Amino acid sequence: MGGWLPILSGIVLVDLVLSGDNALVIGAVAAGIPMNLRWIAFLVGGGGAILLRILLTYSVTLLLGIPYIEVLGGVILVIITIRLLLQRDDGNGTSPKDS
Incomplete structure (x- = not known):
């Protein structure tokens, strides 16, 4: 019973x-x-x-049920990391590709 309490x-x-x-x-936003109309903005903004x-929590829950979706996400993050490291600034305002 207590295993879910820290997660929650x-x-x-x-x-x-x-x-x-x-x-x-x-x-x-409502201050302006x-x-x-301020209370309407509070209600619509908070309710939205x-x-x-x-809705987004439910969508993510459904997506995480797809087999290997976490592996795919990890691969995408590794690709993004490699691209960012390859584009890294050399300190003088130009990227290595510009020189």
Whole structure:
């Protein structure tokens, strides 16, 4: 029973951090609109953030059920890393390809 508790705690912690970030963004955007529309912006922005988080979490759960999808993701990350290392800046503002 206790094996899932640390996992759930981690998910809840990440969700709280993301929710706080969303609240700051929504508040900053809503500060520039008229007072009578501000509550609508809060509700639509917050509701949209919650709905998107649920839909994207469900989508990722479905994707992770595909066999070898994690291996494919790892291979893609290795390719991206190699490309970034090959394009690395040599310190004078030009890439090795430019010289």
